Amino acid sequence: MTKALEGVRILDFTHVQSGPTCTQLLAWFGADVIKVERPGVGDITRGQLRDVPEVDSLYFTMLNHNKRSITLDTKNQSGKAVLEELIKNCDVLVENFAPGALDRMGFTWERVQELNPAMIVASIKGFGPGPYQDCKVYENVAQCTGGAASTTGFRDGLPLVTGAQIGDSGTGLHLCLGIVTALFQRTKTGRGQKVSAAMQDGVLNLCRVKLRDQQRLAHGPLNEYSQYGEGIEFGESVPRAGNDSGGGQPGRILKCKGWETDPNAYIYFITQAPVWEAICDVIGEPEWKTHPDYAKPVARLPRLNAIFARIEEWTMTKDKFEAMAILNDRDIPCGPILSMKEIAEDQSLRATGTIVEVEHPERGNYLSVGNPIKLSDSPTDVTRSPLLGEHTDEILRDVLRFDERTIDELQKSGALGTPQQLAAE
Numbered sequence: 001m002t003k004a005l006e007g008v009r010i011l012d013f014t015h016v017q018s019g020p021t022c023t024q025l026l027a028w029f030g031a032d033v034i035k036v037e038r039p040g041v042g043d044i045t046r047g048q049l050r051d052v053p054e055v056d057s058l059y060f061t062m063l064n065h066n067k068r069s070i071t072l073d074t075k076n077q078s079g080k081a082v083l084e085e086l087i088k089n090c091d092v093l094v095e096n097f098a099p100g101a102l103d104r105m106g107f108t109w110e111r112v113q114e115l116n117p118a119m120i121v122a123s124i125k126g127f128g129p130g131p132y133q134d135c136k137v138y139e140n141v142a143q144c145t146g147g148a149a150s151t152t153g154f155r156d157g158l159p160l161v162t163g164a165q166i167g168d169s170g171t172g173l174h175l176c177l178g179i180v181t182a183l184f185q186r187t188k189t190g191r192g193q194k195v196s197a198a199m200q201d202g203v204l205n206l207c208r209v210k211l212r213d214q215q216r217l218a219h220g221p222l223n224e225y226s227q228y229g230e231g232i233e234f235g236e237s238v239p240r241a242g243n244d245s246g247g248g249q250p251g252r253i254l255k256c257k258g259w260e261t262d263p264n265a266y267i268y269f270i271t272q273a274p275v276w277e278a279i280c281d282v283i284g285e286p287e288w289k290t291h292p293d294y295a296k297p298v299a300r301l302p303r304l305n306a307i308f309a310r311i312e313e314w315t316m317t318k319d320k321f322e323a324m325a326i327l328n329d330r331d332i333p334c335g336p337i338l339s340m341k342e343i344a345e346d347q348s349l350r351a352t353g354t355i356v357e358v359e360h361p362e363r364g365n366y367l368s369v370g371n372p373i374k375l376s377d378s379p380t381d382v383t384r385s386p387l388l389g390e391h392t393d394e395i396l397r398d399v400l401r402f403d404e405r406t407i408d409e410l411q412k413s414g415a416l417g418t419p420q421q422l423a424a425e
């Protein structure tokens with residue numbers, strides 16, 4: 001079976017998390033992704049948060065599946081010449097270096113255009129043009145500057161960053177969409193273009209509803225936030241909303257049986273208006289169906305704390321999976337708080353390929369998140385990440401069509417690494 005992006009070749013100049021997330025998706029959709037890495041060290045994450053000595057970390061292996069690796073010193077003259085050949089032979093260059101790094105290497109947009117006018121150059125930076133454009137950025141900086149941290153956490157606590165990597169993986173997803181869109185446009189124009197995704201912008205895009213709330217504040221309190229029911233005034237900015245639901249259907253995280261000892265014995269419970277009567281029956285408050293304080297959503301808003309306290313009395317009598325089963329039977333939207341252990345052991349996620357077990361020659365088997373986007377005509381087969389420089393010779397020979405003498409000369413030039421580095425690989 002063919003893959004959606006078969007025939008597309010990606011020059012993958014990415015590192016750490018944001019860029020590799022993007023190129024991994026492209027590889028899963030069938031593109032040939034050639035990861036260019038610095039001789040000797042490679043992507044810095046190969047050696048970060050290692051659980052097994054001298055073996056590529058899970059940080060690296062879980063972000064670089066289905067790619068090939070070539071080591072190349074792009075600051076060496078011969079290395080630059082190889083990079084030029086790669087640019088001529090690839091469709092897309094993806095990079096997430098610090099601002100200006102690619103230019104300093106000598107590969108400005110103009111130079112890349114000269115070498116290959118059809119090339120798409122896709123970049124992730126921390127910020128778009130403006131006062132912070134030259135700053136280096138990591139995940140949590142983007143969460144803080146994109147509006148996520150100021151709106152996450154509890155009103156009386158510090159701003160909080162979230163576990164979901166919305167700055168890195170989120171921006172990688174945005175960039176991936178930009179790349180396939182540019183590839184589609186190129187089928188009509190024949191031209192390449194620049195694709196840029198700033199991490200601040202990506203996080204803000206995911207915080208769209210909070211900018212909505214910022215503007216609603218001008219017209220009165222946000223009455224689905226707990227603080228409304230508690231009679232606490234709103235300030236000038238969107239406050240942290242704790243676990244209040246972001247939409248018009250109030251929700252909370254409630255304790256379930258076992259919460260005293262299990263940190264994840266909780267369920268997210270949504271008091272969706274159309275199923276209010278079912279909720280009243282389940283929790284044993286049938287008179288709330290017609291009581292003027294409870295029957296209508298607007299009447300409930302100032303009483304949410306008391307309502308959820310009553311619902312919690314019920315959820316605490318059930319474990320989270322029992323509660324999920326009973327509530328779903330009645331179409332009441334809810335979700336158990338699943339631990340990473342429970343997710344890792346979930347057989348249905350394995351069956352769909354969302355969790356996959358991958359074999360690695362140096363670390364053995366490990367679990368990874370597979371492709372969360374399923375295409376019926378382009379299924380994903382997850383293969384292991386490459387060892388550092390594993391495909392250097394293959395790429396020089398088969399992609400760039402270099403003969404043995406040229407490859408030998410390149411090795412002597414140090415462009416592929418010093419003899420010690422090459423031996424270490």
Ligand code: CAO
Pocket residue numbers: 015016017018019036037038039072073074075096097098099100101102104105124125126135136137138139168
């Ligand atoms: N051969 C030779 N040199 C190479 C090379 C190669 N194959 N690959 C990279 N380099 C060089 C770069 O040219 C750069 O050199 P200069 O500083 O002399 O221009 C140098 O390596 C370091 O690159 P960097 O500045 O990108 O790396 P860093 O570790 O200092 O910064 C990061 C990391 C992530 C903060 C920065 O890359 C960045 O801000 N990227 C954009 C935003 C982003 O993606 N952040 C998310 C990271 S995931 O949390």
